[in-house]
Amino acid sequence: xxxxxxxxxxxxxxxxxxLLTTLFVTTIAFTLASLAGLALALCSRSKVGMLQRxxxxxxxxxxxxxxxxxxxxxxxCLPNVVGLQLSGEVCGALALGAxxxxxxxxxxxxxxxxxxTGDWEAATALALPRWRIWMRIVLPQALSRMRPAILNYFTDxxxxxTLLAGIGVADVAYAAYLSGAQDFRYLEPLTGVxxxxxxxxxxxxQLSRRLSAAEAIVTRSL
Amino acid sequence: xxxxxxxxxxxxxxxxxxxxxxxxxxxxxSVGSLLLALPLxxxxxxxxxxxxxxxxxxVEFFRNTxxxxxxxxxxxxxPMITGIATTAPETAALALVLVMTAxxxxxxxxxxGSVSQGQLEAAQSLGLSGRHSWAxxxxxxxxxxxxxxxxxxxxxxxxxxTVLSILSVPELMRVTTRISNYTARPAEFYTMTAxxxxxxxxxxxRCIHSLERYLTPGPCK
Amino acid sequence: MRSxxxxxxxxxxxxxxxxxxxxxxxxxxxxxxxxLKVGMADSIPAQTKNPATGDWEGFNVDMAKNLAExxxxxxxxxxxxxxxxxxxxxxxxxxxxxxDMFRTPxxxxxxxxxxxxxxxxxxWLVRRDLNLSNWHQLNDPKYTIVTIAGTAAVAQSDKLxxxxxxxxxxxENAVAPHLEVAAGRADAHLSDFxxxxxxxxxxxxxxxxxxxxxxxxxxxxxxxxxxxxDYHFLAxxxxxxxxxxxxxxxxxxKQQWFGGK
Numbered sequence: 197x198x199x200x201x202x203x204x205x206x207x208x209x210x211x212x213x214x215l216l217t218t219l220f221v222t223t224i225a226f227t228l229a230s231l232a233g234l235a236l237a238l239c240s241r242s243k244v245g246m247l248q249r250x251x252x253x254x255x256x257x258x259x260x261x262x263x264x265x266x267x268x269x270x271x272x273c274l275p276n277v278v279g280l281q282l283s284g285e286v287c288g289a290l291a292l293g294a295x296x297x298x299x300x301x302x303x304x305x306x307x308x309x310x311x312x313t314g315d316w317e318a319a320t321a322l323a324l325p326r327w328r329i330w331m332r333i334v335l336p337q338a339l340s341r342m343r344p345a346i347l348n349y350f351t352d353x354x355x356x357x358t359l360l361a362g363i364g365v366a367d368v369a370y371a372a373y374l375s376g377a378q379d380f381r382y383l384e385p386l387t388g389v390x391x392x393x394x395x396x397x398x399x400x401x402q403l404s405r406r407l408s409a410a411e412a413i414v415t416r417s418l
Numbered sequence: 419x420x421x422x423x424x425x426x427x428x429x430x431x432x433x434x435x436x437x438x439x440x441x442x443x444x445x446x447x448s449v450g451s452l453l454l455a456l457p458l459x460x461x462x463x464x465x466x467x468x469x470x471x472x473x474x475x476x477v478e479f480f481r482n483t484x485x486x487x488x489x490x491x492x493x494x495x496x497p498m499i500t501g502i503a504t505t506a507p508e509t510a511a512l513a514l515v516l517v518m519t520a521x522x523x524x525x526x527x528x529x530x531g532s533v534s535q536g537q538l539e540a541a542q543s544l545g546l547s548g549r550h551s552w553a554x555x556x557x558x559x560x561x562x563x564x565x566x567x568x569x570x571x572x573x574x575x576x577x578x579x580t581v582l583s584i585l586s587v588p589e590l591m592r593v594t595t596r597i598s599n600y601t602a603r604p605a606e607f608y609t610m611t612a613x614x615x616x617x618x619x620x621x622x623x624r625c626i627h628s629l630e631r632y633l634t635p636g637p638c639k
Numbered sequence: 640m641r642s643x644x645x646x647x648x649x650x651x652x653x654x655x656x657x658x659x660x661x662x663x664x665x666x667x668x669x670x671x672x673x674x675l676k677v678g679m680a681d682s683i684p685a686q687t688k689n690p691a692t693g694d695w696e697g698f699n700v701d702m703a704k705n706l707a708e709x710x711x712x713x714x715x716x717x718x719x720x721x722x723x724x725x726x727x728x729x730x731x732x733x734x735x736x737x738x739d740m741f742r743t744p745x746x747x748x749x750x751x752x753x754x755x756x757x758x759x760x761x762x763w764l765v766r767r768d769l770n771l772s773n774w775h776q777l778n779d780p781k782y783t784i785v786t787i788a789g790t791a792a793v794a795q796s797d798k799l800x801x802x803x804x805x806x807x808x809x810x811e812n813a814v815a816p817h818l819e820v821a822a823g824r825a826d827a828h829l830s831d832f833x834x835x836x837x838x839x840x841x842x843x844x845x846x847x848x849x850x851x852x853x854x855x856x857x858x859x860x861x862x863x864x865x866x867x868x869d870y871h872f873l874a875x876x877x878x879x880x881x882x883x884x885x886x887x888x889x890x891x892x893k894q895q896w897f898g899g900k
Contacts, residue, residue, distance in 0.1 A: 199498065256623055257616055259573055260577075261616055262580050264580055265611060369809075370809055378788075386491075389487055390483040394479075394483060398478060432693075503731075585720075586723065595811055595812060602838045604814065
C-alpha cells in the first residue's frame with residue numbers, strides 16, 4: 197500500500213476547517229482550566245489545613261483522570277445530572293477544562309513558589325499592601341517562570357482535543373477519521389493532522405524557547 | 419445491585435488482565451524514558467550543531483504531534499520506508515518510549531539548568547574533575563529538582579496508554595470498550611475504569627512525593 | 640515410439656508447471672502454513688470477542704470456521720479495530736477480513752471485495768417520546784439521524800431520509816449512536832435489529848423504542864475483503880460463498896445469529 201500524496205493534499209482543506217474547531221474548543225477549555233486552576237492554586241496556599249488538603253486532593257484526582265473517560269462522562273452522564281442538553285463542544289470544553297484545572301493549578305503553584313521568599317519578606321517589610329505585592333512583584337516573576345509550562349500545556353490540551361471526535365465534535369481528527377472510514381486510507385489524513393498540528397504548535401514552542409533564552413541572558417547578567 | 423456484582427465478577431478477570439497490560443506498558447515506557455532521557459538531555463546541550471539539531475528535530479516531532487498519529491506512522495509508514503515491520507506490541511512500546519524520552523529529556527534539561535552555576539565553579543575550585551562534579555553534584559540535584567515534573571509526566575504516560583487501544587493492544591481502555599459494547603452498558607464499566615486509572619495515578623504521584631521527601635536534605639543530614 | 644513418449648512426458652511436465660503457476664499464492668501460503676488468519680473487529684452480532692471468555696462468537700466466526708474447514712487448516716482470528724482492519728490487511732497481518740463491512744466503490748479502489756454474502760435487516764431506533772406511525776415521517780429537517788461513520792447505515796440513511804439532518808460519529812463504541820438517541824441528542828438511528836434489541840434489553844429505562852420492528856430495511860452489500868492481486872483466491876471465495884448460499888448454511892447461520900424476520 198503506497199502513500200497517496202495527492203490524497204493528502206486533497207484533504208488538507210477539510211482538515212484545516214476542522215482545525216478551526218479544534219483551536220476554538222482548545223482555547224475555551226484552556227481558559228476554563230486557567231481560571232479554575234488559578235483558584236485552586238490560591239486555595240492551596242491557604243492557612244486553613246482542611247481547605248489546603250482538599251484542594252491538593254482535587255488537583256491530584258483531576259490530573260489522574262484519563263481525558264477520554266472524562267469526555268465520555270460529561271457527554272453521557274452530566275446532562276442527566278444537570279438536566280440540560282449540552283453539545284459535544286460544550287462537554288468537551290468542560291471535561292478538558294476540569295482536567296486542565298488540575299494541571300494549571302500545579303503550574304501556578306510552581307510559579308508562585310519559585311518566587312524567592314526574600315522578595316516576599318522584603319515587600320512586607322516595606323509595608324506594601326498585599327494586592328500590590330501580588331500584582332507588582334510576585335505575579336510578574338511567577339508568570340515568566342510559568343510561561344514555558346503554560347505554552348506546553350496549551351499544546352497538550354490541543355492534542356487531547358482530538359479525542360472529542362468520538363463525541364461528534366467536527367474537529368481536525370473527526371475530519372481525518374471520516375475520510376478514512378470512507379476509503380480505508382487512514383495514513384494520509386492522519387499525516388495531514390500531524391502536519392497541521394506541527395504548523396500550529398512548533399512556532400509556539402519556538403517562541404517559548406526564544407523568550408526563555410532571552411530571559412536567561414538577562415538574569416545571568418544581573 | 420446483585421446484577422452489578424455478578425457482572426463485575428464475570429468481567430473482573432478481563433479487566434484485571436487489561437490493567438496488567440496497561441501497567442506493563444507503563445513500566446516499559448517509564449523505565450525506557452527515564453534511562454534514555456539522560457543521554458538525550460546531555461546530547462541536547464552539546465556544542466556540535468549537527469547532532470544538536472538532529473536531536474532537537476526528534477524532540478520537536480514527538481512533542482508537537484498527537485500520539486495517535488505517531489502510532490499510525492510507526493506501525494504503517496515505517497515499514498514502507500525502512501522495510502522493518504513491527505508487531506503491534508512492539509510498535510506500542512517503541513512509540514511510548516520515543517515520546518516519553520522526548521518529554522523527559524526536556525524535564526532533565528530544565529533540572530540540570532537550574533542547578534546554579536556557582537556550585538559548579540565551587541566544585542572546580544575544590545579540585546573536583548568535570549565528570550566527578552557532574553556525577554556527584556549536578557545530576558543528583560537536578561534529578562531532585564526535576565522530580566515533580568517527572569511525576570506529572572509519569573501520570574501522563576499512564577493516561578497515554580489508553581491511546582494504544584487503536585492498535586488492538588489489550589490494555590484496560592480497550593477491554594473496557596469491548597465489555598461496554600458487548601453488554602451495552604457503558605456507564606458502569608467506564609466508571610469502574612475511571613476509578614482504576616485515578617487510583618493508579620494517585621499511587622504514582624504519592625510514590626514520587628515520597629521519593630522527593632526522601633531525597634530532600636532535612637535537619638538530620 | 641520413444642519420441643512420442645518423450646513428447647508426452649514433456650507435455651505433461653509443462654502442463655504441471657503451468658498449473659502450478661496458476662494456483663493462488665495466498666491459498667498456497669495458507670495451506671503450507673496450515674493456518675488461515677482472519678482479521679475481525681467487534682460488531683454485534685456479526686462477530687464479537689466475548690470479553691469474559693476471550694472466544695470469538697458470531698455469524699462471521701461460524702463462516703470463518705467453515706472456511707478454515709474447507710481449506711483443511713486451522714483458524715486464527717486476529718483481533719483488530721475498525722480503523723486498522725484494512726491497513727493491517729494490506730500489511731499482511733492476515734489473509735482476509737471477515738466482518739460485516741459494507742462494500743463501496745471508493746473502498747474497492749484499495750481492497751478487493753468478494754460477492755455479497757448476506758442481507759440483514761436494519762430497523763430504526765427512535766426516541767420513545769416521538770409519536771410516529773412509520774419511519775417515512777422522519778424525512779424532515781427537524782429530525783436528526785445519527786450514524787457511525789463508514790457503516791452501511793450512513794448510505795441508507797442518506798438515501799431513505801434525504802431531508803433529515805445527519806450526524807456521523809467516529810468511534811469504536813458500537814452503542815454510541817444508541818446513546819445519542821437515548822440522551823435526546825438525536826432522533827433516530829438505523830441499525831441492526833439484534834443490536835437494537837440488545838441495547839433495549841440492557842438499558843430498559845432508556846428513552847428509545849424500535850419503530851416498525853416487523854418491517855426491517857434490507858441492508859445488502861456485506862462482503863469480505865482481501866488484498867488486491869490474487870484473483871484465484873477471490874474466485875475461490877466467491878465459489879465458497881455461492882456454495883454455502885445454495886446449501887443453506889448461510890441462511891441457517893443467519894437465522895441463529897440475526898433472528899428470523
